[in-house]
Amino acid sequence: MIRKGSAVWNGSGKEGNGHLTTQSGVLDKVQYSFNSRFENGIGTNPEELVAAAHAGCFSMKLSFVLGAAGFTPESLSTTSEISFENGVLVKSHLIVEGKVPGISKEQFDACVKEAEENCPISKVLKLEISSTAVLV
Numbered sequence: 001m002i003r004k005g006s007a008v009w010n011g012s013g014k015e016g017n018g019h020l021t022t023q024s025g026v027l028d029k030v031q032y033s034f035n036s037r038f039e040n041g042i043g044t045n046p047e048e049l050v051a052a053a054h055a056g057c058f059s060m061k062l063s064f065v066l067g068a069a070g071f072t073p074e075s076l077s078t079t080s081e082i083s084f085e086n087g088v089l090v091k092s093h094l095i096v097e098g099k100v101p102g103i104s105k106e107q108f109d110a111c112v113k114e115a116e117e118n119c120p121i122s123k124v125l126k127l128e129i130s131s132t133a134v135l136v
Helices: 034-038 046-068 105-118 120-124
Strands: 005-010 017-022 030-033 075-085 088-099 128-135
Touching: 030 034, 046 075, 046 088, 046 105, 046 120, 088 105, 105 120, 105 128
Parallel strands: 088 128
Antiparallel strands: 005 017, 017 030, 075 088
16 A cells, blocks of 8 residues: 655745645645744644644554454544654654543553554654553
8 A cells, every 4th residue: 555645845945835735635735834834824734744643543553452452442532742853853742532441541551552652653753752641
């Protein structure tokens, strides 16, 4: 399987701008620029896209891990906080809240740790990954 995303950039790094498009069409010429990346401009940026990808991948992996342990989650809600310092992604902190009938906190934490270490996006990121898990 191959998935595609593309970017077009016009102009200098600070004054220029570009757009991002994904194969699925979910992103279709979505604007990004210096301001949307380093300030609070309109548009997206690579770091928030990595955060969304990590949160989504982790949540799905956690669902599979829980299933293998004999549990079916009612809901999993994950936020990834990407730390971007001096031009480098240095950390992704996953904050997950799960509603999983019949599971203990210890079992849930073990499943979260397994998913944190083994989701495909975690494996591709060369940075510190941590998590905080709440079982509701």
